[in-house]
Amino acid sequence: MSVLLIAEHNNKEVRPFTLNAITAASQINEDLHVLVIGHNSDEVAKSISQIPNVKKVLHVDNEIYENYLAENFTSVVVKYSENYSHIVCSANTFGKNLMPRIAALLDTSQVSDIIKVISNDTFIRPIYAGNAFATVKSSDSKKCITIRPTSFDQAATSGGSAEIIKADADQANSLVKFVKREEVKSDRPELGTARIVISGGRGMQSGENFKLITAVADKLNAAIGASRAAVDAGYITNDHQVGQTGKVVVPDLYIAVGISGAIQHLAGMKESKVIVAINKDGEAPIFSIADYGLEADLFEALPQFLEELNKLNTIQK
Amino acid sequence: MKILVAVKRVIDYNVQVRVKEDGTGVVTDNVKMSTNPPDDNAIEEAVKIKEAGKATEIVAVTVGEEKAQETIRKALAVGADRGVHVKVDGIIEPLAVSKILQKIVDKEKPDLVFMGKQAIDDDCNQTGQMLGALLNWPQATFASKIEVKDKSLEVTREVDEGLETIEVLTPAIVTCDLRLNEPRYASLPNIMKAKKKPIEQINADDLGVDTKPRIEQMKVEEPPKRKAGIKVASVEELVQKLKNEAKVI
Numbered sequence: 001m002s003v004l005l006i007a008e009h010n011n012k013e014v015r016p017f018t019l020n021a022i023t024a025a026s027q028i029n030e031d032l033h034v035l036v037i038g039h040n041s042d043e044v045a046k047s048i049s050q051i052p053n054v055k056k057v058l059h060v061d062n063e064i065y066e067n068y069l070a071e072n073f074t075s076v077v078v079k080y081s082e083n084y085s086h087i088v089c090s091a092n093t094f095g096k097n098l099m100p101r102i103a104a105l106l107d108t109s110q111v112s113d114i115i116k117v118i119s120n121d122t123f124i125r126p127i128y129a130g131n132a133f134a135t136v137k138s139s140d141s142k143k144c145i146t147i148r149p150t151s152f153d154q155a156a157t158s159g160g161s162a163e164i165i166k167a168d169a170d171q172a173n174s175l176v177k178f179v180k181r182e183e184v185k186s187d188r189p190e191l192g193t194a195r196i197v198i199s200g201g202r203g204m205q206s207g208e209n210f211k212l213i214t215a216v217a218d219k220l221n222a223a224i225g226a227s228r229a230a231v232d233a234g235y236i237t238n239d240h241q242v243g244q245t246g247k248v249v250v251p252d253l254y255i256a257v258g259i260s261g262a263i264q265h266l267a268g269m270k271e272s273k274v275i276v277a278i279n280k281d282g283e284a285p286i287f288s289i290a291d292y293g294l295e296a297d298l299f300e301a302l303p304q305f306l307e308e309l310n311k312l313n314t315i316q317k
Numbered sequence: 318m319k320i321l322v323a324v325k326r327v328i329d330y331n332v333q334v335r336v337k338e339d340g341t342g343v344v345t346d347n348v349k350m351s352t353n354p355p356d357d358n359a360i361e362e363a364v365k366i367k368e369a370g371k372a373t374e375i376v377a378v379t380v381g382e383e384k385a386q387e388t389i390r391k392a393l394a395v396g397a398d399r400g401v402h403v404k405v406d407g408i409i410e411p412l413a414v415s416k417i418l419q420k421i422v423d424k425e426k427p428d429l430v431f432m433g434k435q436a437i438d439d440d441c442n443q444t445g446q447m448l449g450a451l452l453n454w455p456q457a458t459f460a461s462k463i464e465v466k467d468k469s470l471e472v473t474r475e476v477d478e479g480l481e482t483i484e485v486l487t488p489a490i491v492t493c494d495l496r497l498n499e500p501r502y503a504s505l506p507n508i509m510k511a512k513k514k515p516i517e518q519i520n521a522d523d524l525g526v527d528t529k530p531r532i533e534q535m536k537v538e539e540p541p542k543r544k545a546g547i548k549v550a551s552v553e554e555l556v557q558k559l560k561n562e563a564k565v566i
Contacts, residue, residue, distance in 0.1 A: 069483070070446065071455055093476040097458045100411070100446035109412045109531035112441045126540070127439050131334040132343055135536040175489075176455035179471065179482040192477070196565070220566060232496060238461070239479045245355075245435060245495060247477070253565040263333065264437075270543065274563045276555065282548075291546035291563065294555050301552055308556040315566055 001085030002031040002055075006077060008094040009036065009044040011066065016193050017090040019051070019157065020149035025088045026053040027117040027152075028145075033058060034162075035080060037073055039066035045164050052160035062169035067181070068094065071173035074101040079170050081106060081142065086120070091146035092192070092247075103144035110144040111136060115151035129244040129267035149192065150250040150271070184239050191223040191240065195316075196253045199225030199242055199269070200235070203258020203279065203298055207235040212302040213257060219309050225249065225269075227259045243268035258298045261286030278302070318372045318487075320363040321427035322397065323418060324356040324379050324388040327438040336539045343537060352388045355433025357500040359493040362463060363431055364396035364501075371465045372429075374398050378421055380414050382406050386516060393511035394503035400516035401425070405528055409521075411439075413528040415447035420524045422452060427488065429470070434459050434492040445492035455485035458492045 005025045008015040026032045033056040036045045045059040058080060064072050077098075081087055087102060089095040091113040103110040115133070116124040122137045123145070191197065198220070200213045210224075217224050225242040226235065242249055244267040254272035259265060261277070261284055269275070270289050277290035280297050287293040294301060309315065328334060328343070329351040335344045352360075366372045377392035378401040379385045389400035403417050422430060435442040449456035457463075457472035461480070464471040474481045475494050485491075503511070521528055549555045559566045 070458075071449075074450065093459060093474075096442045097446065097456075097476075100443035101450040101456070103443070104412065104415060104447035104450035107412075109410045110441070110443055110447075111532060112443060122535070127537070128328070128334040128343060129437065129440065130540060132336045132537050133540050134534055135538075137533040137535055138531065139533065140531050173455070175486045177484045179484055181476075181478065181482070182480045184479045228495070237479065238475045238496065239477065244437065244440070253559070253563070264330065274559070274565050275543075275546070276559070287548070288545070289543050291543075292555055292558055293546060293548045294552065295548060296552070304552040305556065308552055309566070312556070312560060312566070 002033055002083065003029045003086040003088060004081060004084040005032060005034045006087070006089040006098065007034050007036045007044065007048055008090060009038060009041065011038045011041045012043060014044055014047055016154065016190065017092050017149035019154035020152045021088060021090040021147045022051060022053050022155040023152040024114070024117060024147040028086055028088070028120050031055055035077065036060070037065045037076055039063050047157065049162040049164050050158050050160050051155050053155045054160055054162045057162050057164045058167050059164050060167045060169055064169060064172040067178035069173065069176055069178060070098045070101050071176050073098055074105065075170040075173070077102050078105050080167060084142070086143045086145060088145045088147060090149045092149065095146045099144055099146050106142050106144065108140045108142050108144045109138065110146070111138055112146050113148045114145060115148050129263055130270065131263065148248060150248050184237055188217065189221065189223045191225055191247055191249060194223030194251055196220045196222035197225045197249050197251045198222045198255040198257065199227065199259060200230055200257050201227035201259030202229040202233060204230060204235055210236055212299070215306050216302060216309070219306060220315065227262070227265045256286050257302065259286055260284045261289070318429065319374045319376070319425070319427045320366065320372050320429045320431060321376050321378055321422065321425055322359050322363050322392065323430065323432035323444070324360065324377055324392055325353040325436050326350050326379065326381055326385045326388045327353045327436055330354055330437055336537055340536045340538055342534070350384070350387070352391055353433050353436045355435065355493050355495050358495060358497045359431035359433055360392045360395060360397060361498045361500040362493060365498065366465055367396065376401060376425055376427065378403065378418065380405060380409060380417050380521070389516055390511055391503065393514045394508045395501055399514055401519065402516055403519050403521050403524070405521035408530050408534070409528050410530055410532060411441050411443035411447055412531070413526060415444050415451055416526045417521055417524055418448050419451045420526060429487060430490045432492055434494055445490050449490040454488050454490050456490045457483055457485050459494045460491050461494045461496045463491060463497070
């Protein structure tokens with residue numbers, strides 16, 4: 001039996017985490033089909049058909065799918081799930097919102113947020129904010145799985161030529177209505193996929209002070225993150241939050257500034273390749289996982305950091 | 318309007334979780350337990366709605382072992398009116414919990430069901446959405462703002478791209494984000510009063526729900542440890558290390 005992956009997209013482009021999920025899905029079974037549900041989303045179906053790992057694209061296009069409401073997506077996924085052994089998607093807010101609804105209707109106990117595929121029924125997933133890894137084996141005949149995107153490489157996006165099959169829409173759900181979406185537009189790399197992330201915490205003391213972080217981020221072409229404390233205090237918007245209930249990031253370089261290192265924050269960044277901590281409290285827990293710790297006042301250290309970066313002849317982008 | 322709020326007892330969020338040496342799970346003996354943090358936000362929101370005169374009754378429900386009742390007592394102490402404790406021992410998966418909650422909803426007939434968006438023990442993030450599907454109710458997950466309207470809710474949701482607002486007709490399920498509100502502390506007189514509020518106990522078996530796990534937990538292990546790093550003396554040294562040793566900039 002084959003694997004059915006639900007693509008996340010914005011009706012124009014495939015969202016990057018779908019590419020990580022495709023890699024994981026094809027490790028479960030090579031016969032990978034992708035379901036594209038959207039409105040005026042032909043370009044998305046076409047670009048997914050060019051991904052070499054994808055064997056077939058099912059494309060459902062109708063105005064009721066424009067805003068990816070879980071209620072509308074669920075019924076159409078369930079409708080096309082019959083011939084598949086696994087239904088998968090990425091474990092970001094898109095997949096977290098959608099997949100359990102599908103799983104419940106298929107009477108399947110979902111396996112959330114896997115970081116490794118052992119076999120087609122056995123997976124590793126983090127529990128307790130990543131303080132433990134559980135190896136779990138699903139006994140359901142049809143399995144619903146969400147994939148932690150940062151644990152898998154992105155699939156290649158060209159060279160394939162999968163068949164695109166148009167499929168019918170299902171009924172619209174009248175109990176829910178989309179009102180609006182306030183997306184934060186940015187020229188920076190996306191937090192989830194950036195090579196370098198610089199994050200600020202409560203130690204930043206104000207939203208205004210985040211300009212010190214922004215200046216360094218500009219220089220390094222880095223994404224900007226934040227601890228929950230900084231978001232709660234209103235210094236920065238929620239889409240920047242790194243942690244157990246925010247985003248999980250695995251950049252080459254993670255710079256934590258004025259972040260003490262609560263368990264919940266570490267859960268979102270401790271797999272980063274190189275971690276730098278700048279904090280004036282030498283006892284802060286963040287230092288226990290940092291490769292390079294600098295005990296210093298961030299208001300002095302950040303401008304100096306920028307100055308030192310300016311002295312370098314080259315900076316990797 | 319009646320609000321049902323589901324709460325879960327978990328290892329306290331401040332506890333450094335340790336894996337058992339035999340790989341069967343994590344250490345829970347003599348470990349501080351508390352209400353799952355976003356479940357506190359769910360209770361708080363229900364109480365605020367009641368205080369605003371838009372709800373008449375709040376019922377707190379939990380599914381778990383004997384001691385799970387502590388979470389109901391805490392909910393009663395901050396403003397819930399009564400509790401329902403569905404007793405079940407051992408591991409219970411979100412699918413089974415949502416089937417149990419479905420039975421409780423059938424009996425209690427609430428207009429809204431609130432709960433935290435995710436439990437911080439298994440990090441599944443499933444129960445609310447599953448309950449929504451089983452009841453065929455609309456769902457508003459990861460809520461950071463709730464506006465109660467006549468026969469609907471307007472809910473702002475925290476999503477990866479920023480914020481999304483949807484309108485759900487009641488009855489509806491809402492899963493709550495930590496930023497929805499600031500949970501209050503229970504005052505001593507209210508803790509005393511809560512002891513007199515009723516808690517109904519139901520055995521999961523009597524509800525006719527199959528709670529047998531479908532997922533076998535084969536092994537629990539510690540994640541690979543990071544090697545201890547070094548402290549650098551200056552910003553200059555830090556930049557040199559990043560450039561020449563780690564080679565990341």
